[in-house]
Amino acid sequence: MFKRFLKLEWKQYFRSSYWQKGIALKIIMGFFALYMMVSFLALGVGSFFIIRKTMPGQDPFQVVNSFLLFAVIGDLIFRYLMQKLPVMNVKPLLVLPIKKNKLVHYVLGKSMFSAFNLFSLFFYIPFSVVLIKENYNTSGVLGWLFSMILITQSANFLNFIINKNTIALTVLGTLLIGTIALQYFNIYDVTVHSQAIFNGIYENPIYMLIPVALVAILYSVNQKILRKQLYLDDAVKVKVKEANTADLSWANRFGEMAPFIKNEIRLIWRNKRTKTVFLMSFLFVLYGLIFFTNPMYKEKMEGMLIFASLFVTGGFVLNYGQFIPAWESAYYKMLMTQNVSYRKYLESKWYLMVVVTAALFILATPYIYFGLNIYLMIAVGALYNMGINTLILIFAGAFNRKQIDLNASGFGNTQGTSAKQFIVVIPVMIIPIGLFYAFSLPFGFNAGIAAIAGFGILGLVTKNYFMNLIAKKYIKEKYAAIHAFDQKA
Template sequence: MMILNELRKHGRLAAKRHPMYEKNKVAKILGYVMGAFWAGYLIFFGTTFAFGFSDMVPNREPYHVMNAVVLIFILALDFLLRVPLQKTPTQEVKPYLLLPVKRIRVIDFLLIRSGLSLFNLFWLFLFVPFSFITITKFFGISGVITYLIGILLLIIANNYWYLLCRTLINERIWWLLLPIAFYGGIGCLLFIPEDSPLFYFFMDLGDGYIQGNIFYFLGTILVIMLLWLINRKIMSGLIYAELAKVDDTQIQHVSEYKFFERYGEVGEYMRLELKMLLRNRRCKGALRNISIVIVAFSAALSFSSIYDGNLMTSFICVYNFAVFGMIILSQIMSFEGNYIDGLMSRKESIMSLLKAKYYTYSIGEIIPFILMIPAIIMNKLTLLGAFAWFFYTIGFIYFCFFQLAVYNKQTVPLNEKVTSRQNNSAIQMLVNFGAFGVPLILYSLLNALWGETITYTILLVIGIGFTLTSPLWIKNVYHRFMKRRYENMEGFRDSRQ
């Protein structure tokens, strides 16, 4: 217990010594405000579900519908939300491995910290009002409390399931089929056959939580312990393999991207950006995961009715266009922290680098736009809407992400994954949250006031405006970065591993 407490103190000291500490304090306050806003949304949905399920399925109680059908989809959504917001627990493993501390103790601490994360409590904003409205009239307050404890245990189990899947996917992309088969298989088996035993299993599971049946709680705790042990075993092995630095040195193919030569220095930096994305382990893994999520969401939007409706269509569009920036551009200049001294040795090289990044990632948005074409053909999305979200992303959203180039000053390793530090600062998470949440809020408000066509027109005008003025605000970012260059370079050097 003493070593766990000592590791916790080290984590707090690491946060205070973080190069972005001063910016993180302001970002955390704003993050709490945004979190409170989304908590209000979940409370609204929980109340709506409580009364809506009663009207939709009059022969069942609302909590039966929630437990038997909706719960698995909430867990699947929880899994998806963790992809951009939660990393695998890999804080400062290396230094402790050089000390007389058992590696497994460090991993245990990281897993404990993940299980106790406040993120696991967020869904209770939905379940608390829902359970108070639907359960108290039959089982009283005690039924509500035991039900919420059961739901919390399920979310913690989902957390460790996510960590396991994310760790395996980072090593081999084919492991992505595991969560797809798990959630997709359960979702299908709930309705096929018509009188599905899985349907009644989840209904009985929820009833067991409400009634305080100890066997259901013990079963859930057993699942958590099993996932804990599997995570522990796999992470320990991967950490050892990564520290051993056993790399394949055989080069099979080298792409030079010579067509960029015609674009001068900016073209050279575009070539450098592509090589960084496609050759380095960390960037390549992120790019691969992003591509799979975009393809899956685009297919779901185009060929199923799961995301029918204006709000859900906008959710998919914003996610598909903005997710690349959320994962890569939120860490702008942090990858370059590995070789920032070389970049600073040439006059105006940072300006050319920023332009190259903007052009590269703007061209990359053509891919999700193409994947949206089936949805346009199927009348799930208008052509105006697709163009509006495209230009809004490369205009306003990219404008927000590029501001981080001024403030990011922590180096992100290019090839290490399991043993690397936690690199997401609070200001990065806040910008990510805003890039995803603000467009949806803006769309909802404008659509309620003036309708879909005018809303998309306004978004398109905003996006085109920021796109056309990109040379101006990129130059502004460059000048602000140069004023802070020595402070940033010191942070990059201090945070290299």
């Protein structure tokens, strides 16, 4: 039965729009996965010798054990934000004579071989080989290795239990930040306990039974949870909400874009997730306090101040723009049947992001307290967000193929997130920092600021030209997007 499930998923993958949306993106993702594997492998092979060279008086194995607790908590947070249960499209199978337990075991079993679990093996296995070659106790090292593999699997199953639970994310984030702060300010040495736990497994491999029991318990809990959810009634049930109306007649002045602007405003205000994104954008204005109050960045890492400046005014552009047009995935098919200009449809989103960015820049005016240079950074960051990042994110939206449930929880919701959201970070965040250094190092601070501002102004001036190109790309990808959004996750 498991073999048949694998065949069904294989056919679904190659027959769906996900395979057809471009081989170039798959090549990029393949290189990214290869880079991660090589990085973990290099770290696994070389970390022992690097630690022994940089910390001559300490045992490298003990040093690694001292920080494994931080790594486990960080891994859980990363999984919470990125990992999803590799479910099949089980709805058609629920009416067939297939035991639900088989479906559940298949889904959980498949999750054990996800990339989130495999990447860590590229560190733990070579690191264990190095330990054995360095004459560490073989049985102890093997016990430690299998324990780490089991702890990784425990994190895998624990994530499926706590995922989408904002309280769990808050607790994990507070725990990680709190332990790092305690360690950094020498208030309490957390590494002592981490070292005792993992060194204890090495000295007494019998303790490996504890992670074995933990994996078994978490697997069983997941099995029961998923078993209860595999009912057709739950799969087809639809929630109905009453919509609120508002007077948006003022938007009529925008002509052909007016219907789209009204639709965007209603979309944002009537749904949990979009409303959260909008409101959280204003909290991003406070992001600069983390960087602008630290003299280290001003003296040695000015590029990080550019990074912060982009975030101060770019909260809405970055968080809302990266999911265009997936916000409308539920009715995208209907929207594309209307006799309206595709260019106006996209331009309405551009105007919305520019207006909100301008409002955030006004709210950031008090940052002038930290000096004119800081305020200039925020100003050019706003220009770059309006002139370049808006266009980049709208263009990237042509490749969005994942649905978004607007009625789902707004906070901590990673639905619709894919690797594209991380790839787009390169032009959105890395390029302006690179521009700053390229001009500021040879010509000074003002030249770096002027370069970023120049690109932002250039984007605003050439907006119409690039919007026409982007509209053509959307038209080309129109039916692929309709088909993808029409598929049920």
